[in-house]
Ligand SMILES: Nc1ncnc2c1ncn2[C@@H]1O[C@H](COP(=O)(O)OP(=O)(O)OP(=O)(O)O)[C@@H](O)[C@H]1O
């Protein structure tokens with residue numbers, strides 16, 4: 001990877017590191033390089049503590065890096081934080097609406113802060129309330145809103161000054177499934193309008209559904225980066241059989257590996273994983289081969305981003 005910042009990128013991160021002091025020090029971000037293209041929805045997918053929030057905090061001028069650079073819309077965010085903030089919208093991991101202000105005021109004050117005239121700020125606030133179906137809640141206070149509605153207000157506020165890049169840190173954490181889908185539709189709508197979106201998530205379904213490209217991050221580093229489809233294809237199988245076994249059986253791996261259509265057999269903490277090209281007729285062969293070896297349970301799945309993560313780290317995203 002080069003050290004020059006990417007020419008066509010709207011977000012360009014090079015050699016990014018962040019170490020938190022302490023005993024021992026925590027290397028939260030440990031050498032991240034990435035480019036986000038204009039108009040893309042780009043995801044950082046990773047487990048708790050992977051360094052996602054720290055990366056977003058540096059990109060959005062909330063934290064300073066220990067080393068490395070972030071250039072957004074041709075502005076170095078570390079050297080020129082106030083200028084960079086005009087190009088950036090942020091929805092942080094935790095609700096940061098002002099609890100003492102109404103929904104209308106939360107958006108209106110944001111517009112004023114970014115230099116809108118009073119008339120412009122009023123018009124923009126009204127337009128956003130209409131666009132996000134929040135007009136009825138204009139005079140409500142944040143504490144009166146459901147998690148889904150509060151998240152919608154946070155997104156409306158984040159884009160009020162028309163930033164080029166919207167950062168969403170764990171946008172669906174704590175949302176019920178219906179609100180999560182509504183949030184996805186909002187993000188897809190903004191994407192169609194041309195805004196660039198960078199989001200973090202530890203939900204593989206969310207990364208898969210929303211992102212044009214994503215990086216899987218763990219321990220402050222990028223393990224892989226690609227489109228969701230390419231990452232799933234990289235597993236090299238159409239069907240995956242997860243076998244739970246009572247105890248390890250020495251020659252079972254080898255026997256399963258000889259079945260026709262099987263492309264790989266791997267140890268897992270609970271037993272064995274069989275990767276196969278197709279699902280035709282294989283299940284019977286697998287069960288009969290494994291049954292004498294104390295087969296406890298079996299799950300049949302297709303490769304998901306979770307599979308990609310597990311194969312890279314040996315761990316579950318949710319652990
Ligand atoms: N202010 C801080 N001081 C010390 N350590 C920190 C601080 N903020 C984060 N960390 C540590 O840095 C690492 C990365 O944390 P970060 O919040 O960036 O991860 P994350 O991927 O956003 O995780 P999560 O899924 O929990 O939101 C973790 O080990 C965390 O404990």
Ligand SMILES: [Mg+2]
Nearest residue numbers: 052053093170
């Ligand atoms: Mg986080």
